[in-house]
Amino acid sequence: MGRFHRHEDGTVHAHDDEHAGGHAHDAGDHSGYATGGERVEVLERIFDENDRTAAANRAEFAAVGVRVVNLMSSPGAGKTTLLRETLARLAGQVRVGIIEGDIETSLDADRLAGFGARIALINTGDGFGGECHLDAPMVRSALPRLPLADLDLVLIENVGNLVCPAEFDVGEHARAMVYSITEGEEKPLKYPVMFRSCELVLVNKVDLLPYLGFDMDGFRDNLRKVNPAAEVMLVSARTGEGVDAWCDWLRALL
Amino acid sequence: MHELSICGSIADIVTRRAAGRAVKVINVRVGQLRQIVPDTLAYCWELVSADTPLAGSRISVEFVPARIKCRSCGQVTDVGAVPVFACGACGGFNADVVSGEEFLITSLELAGEGASA
Numbered sequence: 542m543g544r545f546h547r548h549e550d551g552t553v554h555a556h557d558d559e560h561a562g563g564h565a566h567d568a569g570d571h572s573g574y575a576t577g578g579e580r581v582e583v584l585e586r587i588f589d590e591n592d593r594t595a596a597a598n599r600a601e602f603a604a605v606g607v608r609v610v611n612l613m614s615s616p617g618a619g620k621t622t623l624l625r626e627t628l629a630r631l632a633g634q635v636r637v638g639i640i641e642g643d644i645e646t647s648l649d650a651d652r653l654a655g656f657g658a659r660i661a662l663i664n665t666g667d668g669f670g671g672e673c674h675l676d677a678p679m680v681r682s683a684l685p686r687l688p689l690a691d692l693d694l695v696l697i698e699n700v701g702n703l704v705c706p707a708e709f710d711v712g713e714h715a716r717a718m719v720y721s722i723t724e725g726e727e728k729p730l731k732y733p734v735m736f737r738s739c740e741l742v743l744v745n746k747v748d749l750l751p752y753l754g755f756d757m758d759g760f761r762d763n764l765r766k767v768n769p770a771a772e773v774m775l776v777s778a779r780t781g782e783g784v785d786a787w788c789d790w791l792r793a794l795l
Numbered sequence: 796m797h798e799l800s801i802c803g804s805i806a807d808i809v810t811r812r813a814a815g816r817a818v819k820v821i822n823v824r825v826g827q828l829r830q831i832v833p834d835t836l837a838y839c840w841e842l843v844s845a846d847t848p849l850a851g852s853r854i855s856v857e858f859v860p861a862r863i864k865c866r867s868c869g870q871v872t873d874v875g876a877v878p879v880f881a882c883g884a885c886g887g888f889n890a891d892v893v894s895g896e897e898f899l900i901t902s903l904e905l906a907g908e909g910a911s912a
Contacts, residue, residue, distance in 0.1 A: 578819060581903040583812050587804050587823070588898060674797055704830050705797035733878040734830055766879045769888035 591709055594677035598712025601684060602695070607638075608794045609695045611713035613735065616701030618721040619745040621649045622778040623787070624698060628656035630788045631694075635795065638687040640697040642675040649698065661686040665700060674705035677712055693795055703728065707735040715794060717741040722753055726760035733767040741772045743787060748777040798835045802843040808900055809849060817906035818852045826897040827861040827874070861895025 586592075602609050614620050624639065631637055637658040641650045642665055650662045661683040665672035672679070680697065687695065697713060699706040716739045720728070723746060729736040736742065742764060750757075764771055774790070776783030809821055821840075825831045833856040840854045861874035865882035871893065872883035881888050 578907045579905045581812060581905060583808065583900040583902055585808050585812070586899045587801060587808065590804060590807070672797075672800060674800075676800065708797060708830065730877055733880075734828055737828075737880075765888065766881060769880070 588708070588710075591677045594681055595710040595712040598677055598681055598684070599714075601689065602712060602714070605690045605692075607689055607692045607695055608715075609697065609713045610791065610794065611697045611699060611706075611711055611716045612719065613699045613703075613706045613716065613739070614701060614719035614721075615703045615724060618701070618719045618724065619778045620698050620701070620719050621652050623719055623743065623745065623776065623784070624653055624696060625656070626778050626781060626784045627696070627788060627791070628653065628658050630784065631791070632657050635792065636691060636693045638689070638692045638695045640675075640680060640683045640687070640695060642679070642698060642700045659687050659692070672705075673700055673702045674709055675699050675711055676709040680711040694791060703732040703735045707732075707738045715740050717743060717790075719743045719745050721746040722749060722755040722757075722760075726756045726763060729760070729763040729767050736764060736771065737768045739768070739771060741774065741790060743783075744773060744775050745778055747775045747782060748780045798831060798839040799843070801831070802836070802839045805840070805854070805900065806843055806847065806849060809852075809903060810847075812900075813849075813903060813905070815848075818849060818903050819906045820904035821852060821854045821900060822857065822902045822904070823854055824857045824859060824897045824899050824901050826859045826895040828892070828895040829898045831856075831898070833858075857901070859894050859897050862893050863890040864893045865890045 612620055612624070628637060639650075639653055639658050639660045641653070641660055641662045643649050643662065646664075647662055650660050653660055663675065663679050663683050665675070665679065675697065689695075697711060718735065718739045718741070720742055722744060744757075744760070761773065764773065772790075774783055774786055776787060778784065805821065805823070809818060823836075825833070836854055836856065840852075844850050844852060861878065862871055863874060863880055863882070864871045865885060865887055866889045867887045868882060868885045870882050870884035872881075872890075874880060874895065880890060880892075882890055
């Protein structure tokens with residue numbers, strides 16, 4: 542060990558204590574064989590592969606002229622109920638496909654059956670206890686199960702979670718989130734990445750406003766602090782209030 | 796727990812760039828807005844790297860705070876732990892994120908030459 546050392550001027554030479562015989566020895570470039578460990582510069586984005594697949598998804602959507610919305614929320618905020626109401630209103634006018642992400646079960650997909658929409662279910666439960674989000678390769682795996690060329694709109698119901706889904710571009714054209722007033726007004730500050738990533742925030746369960754101490758102005762202030770450009774719509778998927786405006790927002794994407 | 800799938804992506808990149816050489820440390824730069832929990836990342840890395848040639852390596856996280864630059868007055872402001880994306884000087888909300896979204900492997904530290912070389 543230590544036969545070679547590098548001087549500050551960059552020259553490298555061999556000590557001759559182990560080569561007292563003085564035979565010729567290459568004392569030049571021994572990079573990759575340093576004794577003290579070596580640093581390899583990488584500078585590679587960890588989401589590169591996901592983002593390449595997302596771009597491929599987007600190209601496939603563009604090729605057939607279908608628009609795609611990534612719908613996100615925490616569990617229980619009302620995505621599936623809203624989607625049911627949405628499908629009921631768009632039936633016969635807009636050809637809709639659904640990509641349904643769920644950790645286990647087809648419960649949500651079952652609730653959406655019967656409205657004429659094609660549904661591709663992605664169970665993310667494989668592997669270590671289930672994924673908490675959809676990524677671009679998962680969405681890609683679902684595409685062969687949708688007749689993309691015969692659709693106008695694909696709605697992706699992401700896994701219920703306010704953290705992870707925000708990190709993954711899946712090739713969508715727009716992001717919307719469903720936020721229920723039962724979740725309190727401070728969540729934009731706790732989950733800023735999710736709230737920042739969405740163009741539209743659907744504030745759901747507004748039929749419960751008379752019964753809950755939800756501070757709508759406080760919520761709007763908090764949302765503005767993290768995403769001043771976000772559009773807000775007040776809806777109740779249960780009563781149907783505001784759902785027409787959401788459907789108009791979707792039609793405007795087409 | 797998206798750290799788990801992220802560790803899968805890290806393993807792919809490290810395996811390719813290490814090209815068979817033994818890796819000691821993986822240096823990762825993580826922006827505040829990336830929602831990565833360093834302890835969770837370290838734990839998931841143990842799971843993902845176990846029984847692979849990367850077993851025994853560890854992830855070292857360099858944290859980058861989130862900052863915005865105001866489009867009106869040019870002031871750069873720390874977003875802060877309770878995030879507010881407003882300019883610290885003029886209060887304006889028309890600002891661009893200038894740091895805090897990083898998420899990359901910056902370098903690998905290889906183990907010294909062993910008997911395997």
